[in-house]
Amino acid sequence: MGVIYILWLRQLKRYIRSKSRIVGSIGQPLLFLVALGFGFGPIYQKANGGNYMQFLAPGVIAMGILFTAVFSGIEIIWDRQFGFLKETLVAPTRRINIMIGRTLGGATVATIQGVVIFLISLLAGFRPAISSLPLALFFMFLIALLFTALGTAIASLLNDMQGFQLIMNFLIMPLFFLSGALFPLDGLPKTLKIITSIDPLTYGIDGLRTAFLGVSHFGMAIDLLILGGLTALILIIGAYLFSKIQI
């Protein structure tokens, strides 16, 4: 337990101390909320979609979580390159504990990031029910856990940051844009419908929307089942890949 705790604490301390990273990671979601939220709001209203800010905010919160979570996982590459990973790998402790500690730390950081964006979205006009918060927080943490584990799994396979752009453009961006973050899932063209339904983030956002607004596309049970199952699977894969790291 001590090992998991100290690794978790380290991630948190690093996050809190990197002020530029916190400020920087707020910029993009803020831009999405302002440009898309206010920009598409009127036309969304005219198409009888209702309030676009209400619809968009959960998607942008999930975006912030996605980016922070994957990046936290990927940070292993930096630790590897700058030596700190060696310090943890020569310690007499099981690899799985190191992986769990790191992943929980990264997921916590990503969840905090999600909460920060949530607070900003309130300023932009997002109005969820107060009673929805505990469930929403739970979904936020689940999304964070899934994508931190994914980042860890990917980082275990990479030796340096050269592949990072590739991951950003061919994994993270598609995961975000092809989820239901920006548009409703009803009445989509067939191909896009299939693509969105194999994007795990879609279920995370649907769950988050269900929690905040009480409107669901798949139903909360399916969201939970898919998200939970996939998180468990990726955690196991990530733990396996992490245990195989040689320096």
Place this chain on the structure above:
Amino acid sequence: MENIIEVKNLVKKFGDFTAVDNISFFVGRGEVFAFLGPNGAGKTTTIKILTTLLKPDNGQIMLDGHNPITQANEVRKSFGIVFQDFSLDDELTAFENMEFHGVIYKVPKNIRRQRTEQLLKLVDLWDKRNNLVKKFSGGMKRRLEIARGLLHHPKILFLDEPTLGLDPQTRNHIWQYIKDLNKEENITVFFTTHYMEEADRVASRIAIIDQGKIIAQGTADDLKKQTKTNLLEDAFIALTGNKIREEEAGSIDHLRMARRMHIKRS
């Protein structure tokens, strides 16, 4: 004398390249053992295998009676290490780095705090314990790493070029400390260095490795006699030749550049 490290017929290949080519050696308990060789000779690879970071392709290894492959955690408890590259967390303070180490090595809290204070005072960093490591100079980081490597009272201390890039004052200070430690606590020291006079002064025995093979072993005097030279440096060159070795720039160097540029920009 009982051997704390025993290596027989160790082989490690990376693709076609044989980094460690069938080497055998031993280190006695309480010895100060120097492992010397030109760049790319296989020193660091050997240390990585001994410290469970890499798996060998062949050979038998025993560290303090345990096998690094099958009993990795037993082996990990027995040694402390100072790596060739820095391995501290820059965003944590000196004290937090010690604390992190103590917790993952499961040193009980009261002993951990007591030893942290003792060790940080010893390496002259106690006053700076709450400063972030990224503000430290190279010498201070090295001293902190040595303190950290000793926190869990290891039986063996691995030092991979511990004095690289340090000024003579700091080097002297560090070696004096390591020699005292070896004498008082009977800690076995296994180190590599490019400073031959360090090896000559400190090591009780020396092995020279070149192109993955151990080409000479013995005391400094043995090696000088064998090559009919007066200085260890001359003996080293007589054994390994004059040719300058090239090491491929690894991805680490690329990334260092990237980070430096990144820091400049932000």
